[in-house]
Structures are given as structure tokens and as C-alpha cells.
Amino acid sequence: MIIIDRILDMQALMRRCRREGKTIGFVPTMGYLHEGHAALIDRAREENDVVVVSIFVNPLQFGPNEDFARYPRDFARDRRIAEQHGADVLFHPEAGEMYPGPLTVQAVVKARTDVLCGRSRPGHFDGVATVLIKLFNIVMPDRAYFGRKDAQQVAVVDGLIRDFNFPIELVPVPTVREADGLAKSSRNVYLSPQERREAPALYQALQAAAAAVEGGERSAAAIRRLVREQIEAHTNAEIDYVDVCSYPDLAPLAVLEGTVIIAIAVRFASARLIDNLILELPKAPRQEE
């Protein structure tokens, strides 16, 4: 596995790969890799000639009171995991390489940001979109792999790729979970033992919601209430949001129909966790006038 920390070196290598007709799969990460990332790398490995993993904790997507400084980092371990899963290239730039000075231009996400994490984290998706434009231009991939746990990110990236005509296929990969259902996340490391015991309640609440929908419940208000009650009953976390939206448009729904996302964010003492479930439901028939 080659490790590259300079943008121009990366572009030169990728240009050579493209010249040789090789397909490039790209897994952008903020490091501290876990099985969720490994699943992305595995999938990229299956589908491409060359697999590039990037590790860059992007300051632009963190708010002033968020966890940029203490975001967990372990390059030696990340390197081992990436290599074990068959990555060919690890792109690991310094912040000064990615942002040598103030940006003169930035991406602004105009849709899908007034809900879910966009509401709680103003500017977050602008930072994500901006760094992804840069990374896409540096890596020039054929396919880019993103975890479904960050469902809103997947929707925003889908818009970014379409609207800006990046010649890239977006590949969303299912969420990987611990045995007890907790979605794998680099931020799980922040949890106290007690919080770790409570955290699977997010997944359980989503499962309870799925069961209610299975049983015929179609009211978004009822589903939100059910999920909130479950989380409040089994955790000491503060609920940031419990929302029911269309997917991938992320329009708030009153009645569940079509492709629907039930999304949760909660704040434990030192970790904000998110999870979600996407359901495929029949479209409700339109009422005749």
C-alpha cells in the first residue's frame, strides 16, 4: 500500500492509473477506522482495479463547539486496517496541504439542510461538500463509497455529484453494527461504560418503529413519539432530533409513504450519536376530489 500526503503526487498517480484504463474506487474517511469503514473498503476492493482510502479530519465540517480537536486519531492502526482490507493507496494530507490559506470559493448546500443534522450542525454539510469537491478532484475516482449510517450525508453527496456532474458513481453501503445493534462509529469511543450499555437503545427504538410500521402505523407523529419514548425510557441521553422524512429528498412527512427515513440523533455526555432506518413503503393512493 502506498501512502501519499501531497495533493500533486496523488493527482499524478491517479492520472497514471486512468491512462492505464484502471477503475478507481474511493473511500473518503476521517480515520479511526472501524468495521463500517472496512465494509466500504471491502466493497470498493470488489468493484475496482485501484482502491484509494483517504484519512483527513476535515476542520471545515466541524462547528466551533464541536469535537474537531479531540476527534479520535490513530494513524498506525488506520494504516494497518486499510492495508488488511486491500487498499492500494492511503491519502493522508495535513490540514495545511488541503487548506493552505483562506478559501476564495466554497460549496454551499442549499437543500436538505434544514432538517436532521443540518439543523443541529449549521455549516456542517457545506464543509462536507467543499472537502469532497477537493477530494474528488484529487482522487478522480470512478466510484465513491459512503456509509448509510450518515444517510443525510449520502443524500447531500448524491445531490453534489448530480448537480456538479462529477463523473462518479455514488455507492451507499449498509450500516455495520455491533452485536447488540449499536451502529459502528468512530465516536463510540467517547462513550462511558454506562452510556455504551444504553446506546443500543437507538437501534432498538428504530426496530420498534419498524415493527409499528409493519403493523400498519403510518402516522409520522406516532412513530416519532414511539421512538422518543423508547430512547427516553432506556437512556439518559438528550434527544437532538427524531425525524421522519422522505428519502433522499429529506422532506418532512406527516404520513409515511414511499421511501422513508426514520432518523435519530442523541447527545450523551461526551458523544453525539446518530442512527437511522430507511423503509420502502407503498405510495398512499391519492384521494379523489
Next chain:
Amino acid sequence: MIIIDRILDMQALMRRCRREGKTIGFVPTMGYLHEGHAALIDRAREENDVVVVSIFVNPLQFGPNEDFARYPRDFARDRRIAEQHGADVLFHPEAGEMYPGPLTVQAVVKARTDVLCGRSRPGHFDGVATVLIKLFNIVMPDRAYFGRKDAQQVAVVDGLIRDFNFPIELVPVPTVREADGLAKSSRNVYLSPQERREAPALYQALQAAAAAVEGGERSAAAIRRLVREQIEAHTNAEIDYVDVCSYPDLAPLAVLEGTVIIAIAVRFASARLIDNLILELPKAPRQEE
């Protein structure tokens, strides 16, 4: 010359060219081609295996009271000129192909827009940056050619390419002028015969400013005054701005030093014209404390 109006066809062709190791030169235009555009195509022809010209009047870069609807169009003529100058591919998409629906993400230019045309045309450079991200991803060029007449655009595009790491070399090409000095522009067609006779006063005012600088004048206020007086003496146009800035940063200057742009915009009855002059001056020595 191949004419393409679909994005996916364009990307497929360009991918094929890249596979074959061919270099791609790109001349983005809004059509109604004149000798200024021809100079861009000629230069691209000299420096690349494949030359792509795009013709797209980008609605996003026009303000609500600007001339989008009446911007001059003549595809048959454009096609002839592009072919005569050796273009290989003419990309000519409909607005609905470029903007099939509302954008979910947009580029916002954060620097260099509170001066010159950025101040008079709010949102203009956001629209330019957004369409260029799209066109760069569609054409995937090695080099992109822009006229120096739109000096602020060249500066903004330079920032766009650097900040977003587009693997593209920006090639600015000198302004082409009529025999009497008027900078070539698609919008010159709007001028009445009387305005056409007055319009060379812009270039003459810039030449007078250059002569004053040559003679030792270093005060930006004096240069601005000189240029204004010249334009007011020889035209009935309304002055939009006469500015003296550093280039390419576009910071307003009190004293001329380093690379300096003297830029003009004026409004005739039915045409807004711009022109500029870039001068290389020695840096003024810093005063000792």
C-alpha cells in the same frame, strides 16, 4: 467537428480521449463568438490534442435585471467560427440539460467579489463558478482558456481551480481589440453608432493612465480621477466603476505597486462594457520605523 448537446455523451467522449492519452484544451464561452474567442481557440489548438469549445448562455450568472433574454445568439455562425479555428468538439447544451431542476448545492465565491463587477453584479461570480465546476467535470480538460478582458473572472477562476484542486491549468489570453482600441465583446453589438464611436474612449483612458504611471504617477486616486475625466469627456456613458486594485488578489490600492489592475465598467444606453489594463510595477520599498 463534432457537436454534442448531452452531458453524458460529452463525458463518454472525453473519457475516451483521456484513455488514449490525449490532452484536452477547453474554451468555455457564451457564444456569439468574436476574434477574442477565436484567439482562445487558436491558443488551445496550439497546445492540445483535442480542443473543446462550449457554448452556453448560463442563466445563473445573470442578475434579474440583466441581459440574459436578449444576450446575442447565433449558433450557425458560432459553429462556423469554432470549426474554422480548429475546434474538434462543440458542446452546446440546452438550459434544461445543464439545470434539470433546482440546484441542491452551489458554489459561492467568498473573496474578490466586493470590488469591480462583483459589487455591481451580486451573485454573478457564484453563477460563473457553479457553471464552471459543472463544465470542468463534463469536459475534464487539461487546460482551460479565458480572456484577460474579464480580468476579475480570470482571478476568480484561478481561485476556483486552486481551492478545489481541479487538475486543470488556467491559461489567460490577452484581450483582442478593434483597430481603434475597443475590446472585442459579444455585447458590442448592442451599441448604437454614436456609442460605438465613443466606446474606444475606455481604452484611450486606460492608455492615458498607463502613460501617467509611466511618467511616475503612483496615486490610485489620481489615476482614477484621470480615467474618469477621460471617459466623461469623450462619452455619454455612465461610469459604473473605475478601480485600481492589486492583481490577482483584487485588494483596493491607495498606491500603485506590484501587479496592478486598472479596471473600468461603464453603462451605455443598452450595453455595459468593461475593460482593464494590468501593469507590473516595482514594489514600493517599506518605510523604516
